[in-house]
Amino acid sequence: xxxxxxxxxxxxxxxxxxxxxxxxxxxxxxxxxxxxxxxxxxxxxxxxxxxxxxxxxxxxxxxxxxxxxxxxxxxxxxxxxxxxxxxxxxxxxxxxxxxxxxxxxxxxxxxxxxxxxxxxxxxxxxxxxxxxxxxxxxxxxxxxxxxxxxxxxxxxxxxxxxxxxxxxxxxxxxxxxxxxxxxxxxxxxxxxxxxxxxxxxxxxxxxxxxxxxxxxxxxxxxxxxxxxxxxxxxxxxxxxxxxxxxxxxxxxxxxxxxxxxxxxxxxxxxxxxxxxxxxxxxxxxxxxxxxxxxxxxxxxxxxxxxxxxxxxxxxxxxxxxxxxxxxxxxxxxxxxxxxxxxxxxxxxxxxxxxxxxxxxxxxxxxxxxxxxxxxxxxxxxxxxxxxxxxxxxxxxxxxxxxxxxx
Amino acid sequence: xxxxxxxxxxxxxxxxxxxxxxxxxxxxxxxxxxxxxxxxxxxxxxxxxxxxxxxxxxxxxxxxxxxxxxxxxxxxxxxxxxxxxxxxxxxxxxxxxxxxxxxxxxxxxxxxxxxxxxxxxxxxxxxxxxxxxxxxxxxxxxxxxxxxxxxxxxxxxxxxxxxxxxxxxxxxxxxxxxxxxxxxxxxxxxxxxxxxxxxxxxxxxxxxxxxxxxxxxxxxxxxxxxxxxxxxxxxxxxxxxxxxxxxxxxxxxxxxxxxxxxxxxxxxxxxxxxxxxxxxxxxxxxxxxxxxxxxxxxxxxxxxxxxxxxxxxxxxxxxxxxxxxxxxxxxxxxxxxxxxxxxxxxxxxxxxxxxxxxxxxxxxxxxxxxxxxxxxxxxxxxxxxxxxxxxxxxxxxxxxxxxxxxxxxxxxxxxxxxxxxxxxxxxxxxxxxxxxxxxxxxxxxxxxxxxxxxxxxxxxxxxxxxxxxxxxxxxxxxxxxxx
Numbered sequence: 045x046x047x048x049x050x051x052x053x054x055x056x057x058x059x060x061x062x063x064x065x066x067x068x069x070x071x072x073x074x075x076x077x078x079x080x081x082x083x084x085x086x087x088x089x090x091x092x093x094x095x096x097x098x099x100x101x102x103x104x105x106x107x108x109x110x111x112x113x114x115x116x117x118x119x120x121x122x123x124x125x126x127x128x129x130x131x132x133x134x135x136x137x138x139x140x141x142x143x144x145x146x147x148x149x150x151x152x153x154x155x156x157x158x159x160x161x162x163x164x165x166x167x168x169x170x171x172x173x174x175x176x177x178x179x180x181x182x183x184x185x186x187x188x189x190x191x192x193x194x195x196x197x198x199x200x201x202x203x204x205x206x207x208x209x210x211x212x213x214x215x216x217x218x219x220x221x222x223x224x225x226x227x228x229x230x231x232x233x234x235x236x237x238x239x240x241x242x243x244x245x246x247x248x249x250x251x252x253x254x255x256x257x258x259x260x261x262x263x264x265x266x267x268x269x270x271x272x273x274x275x276x277x278x279x280x281x282x283x284x285x286x287x288x289x290x291x292x293x294x295x296x297x298x299x300x301x302x303x304x305x306x307x308x309x310x311x312x313x314x315x316x317x318x319x320x321x322x323x324x325x326x327x328x329x330x331x332x333x334x335x336x337x338x339x340x341x342x343x344x345x346x347x348x349x350x351x352x353x354x355x356x357x358x359x360x361x362x363x364x365x366x367x368x369x370x371x372x373x374x375x376x377x378x379x380x381x382x383x384x385x386x387x388x389x390x391x392x393x394x395x396x397x398x399x400x401x402x403x404x405x406x407x408x409x410x411x412x413x414x415x416x417x418x419x420x421x422x423x424x425x426x427x428x429x430x431x432x433x434x435x436x437x438x439x440x441x442x443x444x445x446x447x448x449x450x
Numbered sequence: 451x452x453x454x455x456x457x458x459x460x461x462x463x464x465x466x467x468x469x470x471x472x473x474x475x476x477x478x479x480x481x482x483x484x485x486x487x488x489x490x491x492x493x494x495x496x497x498x499x500x501x502x503x504x505x506x507x508x509x510x511x512x513x514x515x516x517x518x519x520x521x522x523x524x525x526x527x528x529x530x531x532x533x534x535x536x537x538x539x540x541x542x543x544x545x546x547x548x549x550x551x552x553x554x555x556x557x558x559x560x561x562x563x564x565x566x567x568x569x570x571x572x573x574x575x576x577x578x579x580x581x582x583x584x585x586x587x588x589x590x591x592x593x594x595x596x597x598x599x600x601x602x603x604x605x606x607x608x609x610x611x612x613x614x615x616x617x618x619x620x621x622x623x624x625x626x627x628x629x630x631x632x633x634x635x636x637x638x639x640x641x642x643x644x645x646x647x648x649x650x651x652x653x654x655x656x657x658x659x660x661x662x663x664x665x666x667x668x669x670x671x672x673x674x675x676x677x678x679x680x681x682x683x684x685x686x687x688x689x690x691x692x693x694x695x696x697x698x699x700x701x702x703x704x705x706x707x708x709x710x711x712x713x714x715x716x717x718x719x720x721x722x723x724x725x726x727x728x729x730x731x732x733x734x735x736x737x738x739x740x741x742x743x744x745x746x747x748x749x750x751x752x753x754x755x756x757x758x759x760x761x762x763x764x765x766x767x768x769x770x771x772x773x774x775x776x777x778x779x780x781x782x783x784x785x786x787x788x789x790x791x792x793x794x795x796x797x798x799x800x801x802x803x804x805x806x807x808x809x810x811x812x813x814x815x816x817x818x819x820x821x822x823x824x825x826x827x828x829x830x831x832x833x834x835x836x837x838x839x840x841x842x843x844x845x846x847x848x849x850x851x852x853x854x855x856x857x858x859x860x861x862x863x864x865x866x867x868x869x870x871x872x873x874x875x876x877x878x879x880x881x882x883x884x885x886x887x888x889x890x891x892x893x894x895x896x897x898x899x900x901x902x903x904x905x906x907x908x909x910x911x912x913x914x915x916x917x918x919x920x921x922x923x924x925x926x927x928x929x930x931x932x933x
Contacts, residue, residue: 106702108710170650186901187897188895194807194838194875194878196615196879197874197878199877202663205655205657206905210654246568255591294750345648398646400650417653431905434908
């Protein structure tokens, strides 16, 4: 078997993977390789890339649907959408930028295979919620499809969601079809300064409980504000709590006003206009405040109200800088490098408060030594192993990428 | 009608009914019930797809997850099939019993366990009705978003089984987009918890696989669902057109202009007339196609949006353009739509289809549906969710006329094949059930089906759960070999 391959279509992918299964040759699946340094290191004899399969194959703006081959770059997709006044609702964050990779190079199949979503996820759902259909090749070399190009489809088992977030361990998606939405006419942001985490999350959750369709709810600790690219905000030198409203201009004005009435009790409220808002939320999408160093970064998903408790508990064990998104339900925590990147303590904290933690950035030897993805409960692990075997009985696809033993 | 073949029941199991029922009674507490007498079982012989009827082996009405675990472990040990059931409102026969299967109906498990407004989630037992969740959080102006027409009766259990949608999912998504966590019992009795109050569950997306698995993967007993703050207001408008095709073009123009109303519902002339007679909603009687378009927001926002939609609609020369002027009018407009199936049921038996098509194909598909039904000598009324292309043609027939019933089923099959050929699918929200089982090969290849059946085998290796449904009977062996 050749060590590096770029099948040109799913038939060739099928042959390559069937042969790998027959010879029990583990393969690393890649797209543009922007997330190669995320997850557990893979020990594979060959690399099979989707890169030769690119291009938008269907775009119907009036039906809010697009299809694209696996390795179509995210930037190309977003440019095509913007030309028709549309976008990907789930605002995928640029994980590549955490490990020094080039922004915007991620492939569309990679986005869905890792189920990455950004700030708007709190209102509109994750990548998996926008995936309508797939064509894929499993470890057996079988070419199969699931879902389709229509918005509503409950025909058969939902394999689209089954593959979303599976990090290339079940199958390679050769083509994806997804829902797109109109770009908002105007974006605005409300900012509160200097709030302690606990109060900040209370503000964000209160705002999410209003009828004003808040589409971003984030909080940055002062140490991370100091790393913002946006000069005006960086100079504030204190914690920033931000709420985003996106809508028609008139609605944005009205909703900002109503939201301010609700939140006035928490302190002075500043408004940020469209241009500054796009810059600020844009850099959150780039994870700007976590860039430029190689300290370990954890991505913690927890009930929003528990976010500050999780961070406080972690901070009792180690130095920790936190960026809260999803009104507190997503914590990006940067900690000081140690042999296990704090895994033992962080997982203990998570066990108390609920949720799960993934080690997104760490040296390869650390990622090889600790559980990068949250260890599963026994019952879920048994099901997950069987699921892996159903798609990939020889265990050739990205073996060990998510879990050490399957 | 009822041409889909049911598997031959296992006589040995049926003959042991009394002994099995006795065993089951020992497994559940005094709050729960086991029904084995014929009259009692009769109440469970069908669901909303009434053409199919089967008396179940026995019925268990459990009160706890642990009881369901004991019942499933027992059935697993003895190779007895199980059919999970909510309120029995499935339009695809998803809850149709089998003569050799125990029905486990979760309707007694209908409590709200916890409401958490800060985290915007509610934890409930799944026997609660869909509307029951919204009722429980209404005082705080919150609601649970998916809203199938049967929401007064249908359970969350069934919604999870079928990944149900509703009129407002254009904006708010369907069940799978609104459920964050599940507690479920696997066929061998193991109780597992997936996800929780956090937004993303870790590992493989088991939630995504289980939701919509039509009771074939396990029995879900509790769920953590997202609750949302209600909009400040909601207002529908009515747009009547000279043809269905023009109505469809108008929908495309609205969405293409970047407006996503919270709902866009469509009715054709026969549907309008029946619904108006029933609900007195003030629908126009002189149009071929009617759109109900609803927007949300403050008074001013709704007025602005409806004005924009009005402008976008003008080039399509609507014959009627009327904005609801009061809460009463809005309620009447929705009552007409939501009671459409019931209203049509009062004048005729009907066979309700549920295919989805790309919106751009709307005009040609509706013309073709009319031709199919004309050829069958049957009337059809079309009602559907236009924003997402989910069609509900109701084929009218007389269930006492066997020949007509057969023609209705045949016409329905042709319509679904048309939906798939147009780039759509067999079912948008009702599920495959028994009804569309043998049409699965129209949409899927053998390899596609095998990939799905292998997942069924992962969760239920002996294929005991609701196993007459979803997958064509022939060709299942390969999937079983993978176990």
